[in-house]
Structures are given as structure tokens and as C-alpha cells.
Amino acid sequence: MNPHFQTHPWKVIETRFDPARVKAAESLFSIGNGIMGQRANFEETYTGESLQGSYIGGVYYPDKTRVGWWKNGYPDYYAKVLNSAFWIGVEVNINGELLDLYTAKVLDFYRELDMRRGLLIRRFRAVLPHGTEVEVEATRFVSMVRTELGVVRYRIKVLNGNAQVELRPYIDADVKNEDAHYGEKFWDLVEESATPSSHYVTMETKKTRFSVCWFSQHELVEASQEDAVTLYKYVGITSSLNHKPKDLAQAAREVATTGQKLGFDALRDEHSRAWEEKWAQCDVEIGGDDEAQQGIRFCIFHLLQTYTGKDARLNVGPKGFTGEKYGGSTYWDTEAYCIPFYLATAGGKVARSLLQYRYNQLPQAIENAQKLGFTRGAALYPMVTMNGEECHNEWEITFEEIHRNGAIAYAIYNYVRYTGDQDYLAAYGVEVLLAIARFWAQRVSRSEARQKYVMLGVTGPNEYENNVNNNWYTNYIACWCLRYAKESMEWAKEMHPWRYSNIIDKTGFDEAVEWAQWMDIAENMHFPKDDGQQIFLQQDGYMDKEQILVKDLDPDQRPLNQKWSWDRILRSCFIKQADVLQGLYFFEDDFDMDTIRRNFYFYEARTVHESSLSPCVHAILAAKIGDIDKAYELYLRTSRLDLDDYNKEVDEGLHITSMAGSWMVVVQGFAGMRVQDGQLTFAPKLPKHWTGLSFKVNFRGKIVCVNRQTEGTTV
């Protein structure tokens, strides 16, 4: 438990002001609506340490790359999510002094993130340096109903004497990214204008030429008998993703003036109802464990406000709308972790948007593979992307962490299995699977020495190994892709012959030759294993490493990624993140329980979980093999990763994608939910002290309520 934030089933609550915690709190209290998001920066001036962050989904900038030594095949730029205009700003001037919590004396401070209703509320009492005491309440939200609207209500009251309070609402568009490689600003001003009750600014990104308009309509209400002043800001935020540039300002004005007409209360209520409807479909209730309860709701809340599936051009960045790190771009996290969550909580349509995103970017994935020397329409999806182009350049990741291609195929399988939506497969899926299978068929090579196919020079999910040969997971998912691609094509050939022949024409596919080659690879792939321990080996030569267990590591040496040099990490047997176990999780039906158990204990003992994406997979497998204590330990680590700041980095933003993994631990791990032959099945095994677990999932258009109490399970 983090003593700075209170445990509460529906809220995150902060009751003390601590300048050293401001950045962390800015991340934790972030709000968004799937289209845009805003860190919990203060509305009024704050001169202490802060990471200003306001983000608009899909608006990015191709920053100049920064590499030591260029390698052929590197992308030309590094795309970044943009910090954009600070639209919440309210300058508070009291008798000529600016209100600034960094210089004021803070008497009381209370902040809550009301996750049930999607509201951020802050109250404080503070004394300014010249002695004026004020009480403030600030409430804000970005509307889930009107996705281009942000609303702030800022109420201030002077508690001692007759002070002159001046509230100046503003939009500061002169912002930059903290992570700009060369310190450059990414926005140009297009237009700016103001009246006493409104102002707007239109900015355009350099190079990418996205334009965005922020139009703020404001209203000041003075209640003179109380010495209180209330400012309402209704801010319309429109971007060229959805409007013609020339119409932007007018569109933003309409959003803002409509908001003002409806008024704060009505807007807040419709927004809160929208949130309540979401929760009605996907809440998870845990009995007897407030920390676990808060953890899972925190995860669900952030996932729901990061992605809503309304726009297939958007995706789920590892930090969502809560920070700049990782450039805000799309990683394999989406397919490996997020798809199951959105499938079950938001329904097939939302998950389908995520698949569609990759389908739409297939041409760029083919181009990306071409740059690396692949031919004939083979596709390598990028490691990191905004628009389908690769924008990460570290050779061992960019060129070698190719297992991502497998996760993208697996997500199609997962989607079809869950939704039964085979139409998607015919219309889009098969084309993606074909291109991915072609990649694998070219990426393997034939070892004359082994008389087997091998896959050289890869980085598996465990990024504490680079450029290894025959990563078991990658080889496994590659073979699976080849088989699944062929199976799906055969199915499409029979069921959708017209569409199938269209794909064959488009891709110049040669059934006789390519299918035969795919099956030859799938049947003759080399898989490293250790016969003595009867386990799969993460890669060739893994057993040549000195075998030390995590439990025998000096705690002072952890986290390894902060304490050890990179070469020492690489040479060690320690694993950052589930790798073989990731494969056993994806393909559990291919393995018997003993095999899973042996591999689980072997690898868990060597895994340091220094990736946020790791503990959830281990937790699910631990639950599967009945080690509930282990599963619970790993569940707490994943679900409260940010609330309890395990990795000492929450100030940079939240680990959004791993939150989906936390949800999986509850639903797939403790509740044992699986889809088998088009049916949901459950096999609950709860931590001993949980008095109950109930949750809702959306399965094929129906909301299924699952309720496990000590006396039994009802569905």
C-alpha cells in the first residue's frame, strides 16, 4: 500500500500536498476519453516540478532520430505523441499575487479521482505569501459523451478580508515535449483570437501538418455574499483528423458554445452516466480485499479512458494519455495484452477496431519488411508505430524483436475464437495472416548442420537477451502462424471463394509451392530443449549460462536494469519478462499440465519481472497449475504497479497496457475463464482471503455476470 494515496473501492484519494509527489499524482489522476487525455496538472499556476501533459490521440510528430551509429534499415524518424496546448489554465491573481501551491502555504489538500463517474476533483485551502487565505475547489472532466469537449469548474473563495480576486482563463499553446530529442518545439501557431468571454488558438504540427483548435468559452459567476467566484471553462478541441482544417475553429466553437448552453451540471451528469454504463458492462468486484479491489478498478478505469474503439486510426500506447514515454505509439502490447480485455469489456466491435488498425497498416508493414530485404509481400509489423511505419531504432529490437508479428496473428485468432466473427477473417484477417506467414517463411533459414529450420538473430519477449538463435517462443509462434494462416486460407477458400480468389490475385499466392514450404518449416523447425530438466529452452545455449536463481540475488542488486551493466544482464540467466511462459500461456492446450508446471517453476525462479508485462502472464499460469499464493503475489504486483509505484517511475506516466494483463489475472487466472468451442467456461480458484469475486464480461453481445462466493459460482 502506498501511504500517500488512500485505499478506496471506487476512488483514488490524496489528502496531503507534497511537491515531491506532484508528478506521480499527475500521472495517477490523469483523465481521458479515448480521443484525448490530460495529466492531472493544476489549473492555476504551479512553479514546482511538474510534467505538463495534454495529448490528442493520433496527433504525432516525427522527431529527428538520435542514434550513435546508424544501421541500414533504421527508420528516418522517431514518432512521438505530442504534448499539446495546456487548455485547463486559470491564472489566479489575488491582490497582485499569483496563486501557486509551490509558494503558498497549503493548509488542507484533498484530491480524488472518482473512477465510477470519471471526475477529477480537487479542494484545498492555502495562504498566499502576503497572507490572503483562499479555499479552492476545481472539478474537471473530458466528456465521454462529447469527445471534443473538456470542462473545468474552478471555484475560489477568499477566507480572510477583502481581497481582489482575478481569474484569467487561458490556453497556453507554446508547449514542448520533455523528450524532444533536440529540444525543438513541434507546433506552429496558425491563428489566435480572443473576446472577453472566449478565446481560441489553432496550432499546426511541423512536418506532419496536423492542425488542432482549442476554443474556450468561459463564464464567471460571482456570488458576492460568499466572497466566492466560480469560473466555468468549456473547451472545444477539434483536430484535422476529424475536420477540414478550415472548419476547425468553427467546429471547436460549436462544441464549446453548445457545452456552455447545456451547462456544467448537465454535462457532468451525462458524462457520469456514460461512465456508469461502462461499468455496468465490465465491473469487477472483489470481496474482502480493498487493495485488490482498488487495483483492478484503477486498471479498468484507465483502460476504458485510453481506448474506446470509436476510431480505428487510434490505438493503445503503453502510457496512454498519461505521459510521453515510449512515444505514445503502438506496441505488441495491444495484441498480446489489450485485445482480451477490450473483447470482454467493451465488446467485439471495439476489439475489431484494434485489428482493423493493423489491417489498415498492412501496406506499411510490407514496406517495412522490404526495407529489411524481404520480398513477395511479406509483412513485418513495426515494433513501434504511429501510422504503420516503424519508428524505433535500436537494431536488436527494431529488426530482431519480430515475435510481434506472431502476436498480431494470434490476436486475430483470439478475436475470432471469442466473438465467432468469422467474417472478419475472410474480409481482412486472411490477408494479414498470409503476409505474416510469408515473412516467417523467409525469415527462417535451413541449417545443413542440423537438417532443421532455424531462426537466427532474434530478440524474444525477454529483452534481457539480444540477438539469440532459436528463441523457443518465436520459433513456436512462427510455426503456429504458418499453420493458422494455411488453415484460415483453406477455410476462406471453401467458405468465401470469391474473396479468397481476390486475395490470391492480389498477392500472387502460389498454393502448391507456398503451403508446402510453410508446412515443411512448421514440421521441421528446431526447438531448443533441455532433456535433463525436461523443459523448453528459451534459446540455443541458454543452459551454458551460469544458473542462479532470483531468490539468491542480493536484493541490493535489484532492479538489475538499474544496478547492472547491460552486458552483465545479457550474460546472466535472468529473465526480464515471460518468454517461454508467454508461449505456454498462448498455446496452453498444446501442453499437458506437468509440462507447464515444470517450465513454470524453472522460469519463474529466473524471472525478475522488470517489465510491467511480465507478472500477469506468470500469475495466470500459476493459477492454472494451482499455485494460488504465487498467483496472488504476482497479481498484487501487476494490479497495483502504479498505485504503489513498484518501479519508481510513475511520475513518467502509467503502465496502461499492463493494466489489461492485471484484468486477465482476475478473469483468466482466478476465475479461470476460457472460450472453448464457442462457450465460456470458468474454473475459479480464489486467493484464500477473498470472500467473493464477481465480474461482468461481454460475450457475443450478451453481458455475462459471474459471481463466485464461498458457497459456489453462479453465471
Add this chain to the structure above:
Amino acid sequence: MNPHFQTHPWKVIETRFDPARVKAAESLFSIGNGIMGQRANFEETYTGESLQGSYIGGVYYPDKTRVGWWKNGYPDYYAKVLNSAFWIGVEVNINGELLDLYTAKVLDFYRELDMRRGLLIRRFRAVLPHGTEVEVEATRFVSMVRTELGVVRYRIKVLNGNAQVELRPYIDADVKNEDAHYGEKFWDLVEESATPSSHYVTMETKKTRFSVCWFSQHELVEASQEDAVTLYKYVGITSSLNHKPKDLAQAAREVATTGQKLGFDALRDEHSRAWEEKWAQCDVEIGGDDEAQQGIRFCIFHLLQTYTGKDARLNVGPKGFTGEKYGGSTYWDTEAYCIPFYLATAGGKVARSLLQYRYNQLPQAIENAQKLGFTRGAALYPMVTMNGEECHNEWEITFEEIHRNGAIAYAIYNYVRYTGDQDYLAAYGVEVLLAIARFWAQRVSRSEARQKYVMLGVTGPNEYENNVNNNWYTNYIACWCLRYAKESMEWAKEMHPWRYSNIIDKTGFDEAVEWAQWMDIAENMHFPKDDGQQIFLQQDGYMDKEQILVKDLDPDQRPLNQKWSWDRILRSCFIKQADVLQGLYFFEDDFDMDTIRRNFYFYEARTVHESSLSPCVHAILAAKIGDIDKAYELYLRTSRLDLDDYNKEVDEGLHITSMAGSWMVVVQGFAGMRVQDGQLTFAPKLPKHWTGLSFKVNFRGKIVCVNRQTEGTTV
């Protein structure tokens, strides 16, 4: 042959002006004196494309690093040789127009680098845009006798009519590095002053606070009857490496005024004599092959002007004083390639300075190893350095290309073998060897699976493989180091007991434990091999790669490093640079001729020689096994690499360190020179069309003249 430059036994000659060749010629015609150097930039204004370059050995700047993702253990900065003040400048103003070959019409152009005398001479006739025709002769050198003196004579004559010629000598200290990571300038102005006949400027580097003064004393001589004007510039260049900062200007003034007093002719003559003395000790004459002759003299000339051994703080950067690339720092090139050249051409004292350089930097090498997690005084010498600190950050090189440590030990062995100077071993060598051996002893690990020692996660000399396990060369040189260190320590213990016990105290060495451990490793190391082909394997798993030969590569695909993506290169069997063969070259006595032959043909067939350091080693081995045609082909490639611009990059600077390899091909390859039991032996095998080969080497203080003619060899 490069049609732009003429073949001549003692000169490099250019007879045409071609703006597209200016940068290449600036590199090829560079001059230096071991202390400083200067690219062949024009004295007068030139507005075409040019790489201005003036360098002072040992004066560097720690530029901010530029990396994509930081890895623990990376150095904080990237040291760079500095482009420094442009001291040769002469602005030529004719009737208000600036003479600039880029805008003038060039009628005649002639430039020669007189390698025998160390002079750069340029003559041209040109017509300025307004029609004035001029004839210019410019001669310059940096004195081999007075190492702080540069001299320019600039003579101009107007050929048509009565033009007003104004010559304005200047020093432009406001320069920058083209490779500055963030475009910053690295120098601050300290002081500047001028009189009609002199001017000076003192600059100081940022951060490192080196200061340098350029003091120019000039003299204008008008020969009115000829319409000719001659400007003499005598420039004293003093640095804080050799003077107190407060004395710099005075010291530079003295150098310049003394130069002026002696006058141009006397200075040129003493300089030329110094060059002739150098040649008298180390010339190589090849009969019947002008290209080969020019190639080898070009190599010797540049090596001699890059390093003279006068200052043990200096070393041999891969580009010497001819360009910015590689930061001008010290690489393993020095030990693996340059030491044999300087031993044999400049004598033991010069080579000893290079060893001393590493001895002096032992504390930093120990610190560097500590940063990576090594303990107990283990030393890892840096991959790239200026002052002993590592300043390269690319993990696969910085942390993993550790074989450099072996080359540094081997250079000690090589030096002692050649010179018989065992005192060096006792005084300095043993201490370095001990620290290096400790590194290897910690760097290996014990594989329980193999019951052998293994070396995981290294990059061998062949940089087209990264992060491999059990690189044969690295494992071999590591074991050799362990044995040689023990042997040298045992010798020191017996012969220099006092010094030895001093070292034991200083290092806390435990003979019983450490020697036993070293021998256990040396005797139980795993060496990959292929039993079928009876060859050593470059690394574990090399035979899993698809085995394709260089001769079967499409020529359009070469050089691979420009045509293929990095991952494709890594996965291929193609070799950038001698790796197993580098080991067979160093340790040839450990292997029989058949073993060398089998490995040679196996690896030569797979080596693309895309490192300048590769063909020389292959050439020596080819000569050893009697394949003289192959040896000659590789010799031309190495010795005329820059003259013929094989790699299309000579505009960036010359490949200085590989020039030493070219010399080795002649002396060790074709002449078969070896040191055996303190004696020089020769086994000449010349290319068929060579009518003779004679050369001089300095062996233990005597100049040995070797003369191989068709009728036999005389020594």
C-alpha cells in the same frame, strides 16, 4: 588505378581541378608531423564543398553522447578530436574580388605531395570573374624538426594588366566539427591580437579546458618587376599539453619569430632532411610495379607523419590527422596493426611509447571494468579512448568487443619478442598483463552443461556478428593471455623479485588461487569447431547459418554494409573482417600449415573485407600458404585503398591504421620476415611480375637492409 591521381614512385600528383574531388584530395594530400596535422584545404577562400580540418594531437572534446536508448555502463560522453583554428588562411583580394577557385575559371592546376621531403605544393592559373588572370604557387609543411611550427609560402602573380593584389593572412578560430552531435562549437576565445606583421589567437576548449595559441608572423615580399607578390606565414602553434596556459602566447611567438628569422628555405631544408633521414631507415622499394610502389610509400608516409613516438600521451587514430571520423581516438588498431610497423621502421623507443600509453591508462581501464561489474583490479581497456576512459557507446561494441584487451597484451609480447627489451616487461608489462588476465578470469563462465569454460555475449573482430557465444578468436586470445601473464609473472618473480613483490602488494595478487584458476580456464576452455570440415568455428552455431560464398554474391549487393539491412548482415555467414584468421596470424606457430590452409580457404571464401583492417591479414596468410596471386590481389586492395578509393569514402579521411597492415603484407607477407629466437628470418615469395623488393627495418638498433632480386636475397 585512380585516373584522377598520377602514379609516381615518390609523389601523389593531381593535374586537374575538379570540385567534386576537392574533399577526397584534401584527405590524400594531408600533412602532419606527429604532433599536429592539416588537411589539404586551400589557403585562399574556397566556397565549394570542403572539409576544413586542422588537428592537434591530444586536444579533444567530450561531446554529449547521442544514443537512442541508454544502457547501463555507457560512458557519459563521446570524445572527439577537434577541428581547430584554420591557420593557413590567406585571403586574396584582386581589384576588390576574392580569389576563389570555385568561382574562378581554372586554366591549369597542379598539386603534388612530395612524400620524400614532406612538402605540399600547389600551382594554378585561374581567371577571376572580372577577367584578371593570376598564377599562384603555394607551398606548405608542418615542420618535422620544430613540431610547433607550420609554414606557408604563397606566391601570386597577375598575368594580365595592372591589378591591385591584396593578400590578407588570417587565422580563423571560429570553427566547428562537422560531426558535432548537437551542432555545438567546442572552443571559446581567450585572447586575440594583431599588428601589421603578426597576429595571434588563443582558444580554449569547453569542458576539457585545453588551450592552444596560434601565433602567425608574416612577411610580404613584392617583386615589382614581375608583378609577383609572395607572402610567408610562419605560424607557431602551442598547446597547454606542453606549456603553461599563461606562457602559451609567448611560446608561440617565439616559435614563429624564430621561424621567420631562419627563413622559409632553411626551414624547408631542415624539414626535408628530417624526412630523408626517416626514409633512410624504412623505405620499401618494389621493382616493376609502380602502383604497388606508390601504394606502400603512401602508407609509410602517412604513418610516419601521424605518429612519431615523441609524446606517450598521443596515439594513432584510425584517420590520423586527416579527418574527424572515429573521433580521432585510439582503437585496438594500434596494438594489432601499428606496433609492428613502428617497431620495424622507427625503432623500439617509438613503439614503446605506444605501450606506455596503455600502461599510463591502466587505472582508467580498471575503472572501466568496474563500471561493468568486474572487481579486484581487472582491467578492460576501452574500445575507443582519448584519455583512457571509454568513449564509445554502442553496447555490442563497447561492452562486448573485448578482444581488444587481448591485442593489448599481445602487443607487449610482440614488442618484447622484437626488441628483446625485457626490462619493459618487468617495469610495466607485467602489471598490465596481470590486470588483463584478471579480466578474462572473471569474464568467462563455467557451463555446467558442457563442463567447460565458455565466453558468452561477445563481439569478435568480425563486427558483422554481435553478441555471440564463444567467439573462437576471443576465447583463444583470452587463454593465451592467461598463460602469457602467468609466464611473465613467473619470469619477473625470478628475475626482478623486488619489482615483482611490489606488484603483488599493489594488486593483492594471490598466486596459489589465481594462477590455478587461470590455468584451469586455459586448459578447459570450450573452442567451437567443425569436425567435418576440420576448421575452427568463428563462434557457436556458425554452421547453422546458410553457407553462401562471396563469389556467389550478386556484385550489385556489395558492399553489403551499404546494400543490406543490419539484421540481414548479422544473420548471414558473411564476414566483415579477419576473425579466426586474425588468431591464426597472431599465433601461427601453434598451428600446422594444413590447418592454416583449410581455415584460410574456408574463411576467405566468406569474407567481404568491408573493414580496411581485413585484407592485410588475409594477404599475409595467403603468402604464408604460398597463394601469391591471392596475396597480391589483397595487397593492392589494402595498400591503395585510399589512393584508389575502394570504399568510396576517402573524402572523410584516410585509413591510417590499415596502412600499417599494408606494410605488414610486404614485409611479413612477401618477404616472410619473422623474429625467431631473437633473430630476424626471411622467406621471400614475391608476386611474379615484381623485379625486386628491398626494404630497411630497424632491428634492435641496427638498420637491416633486405634486398630480394630475381637472383636471390641479400640481407
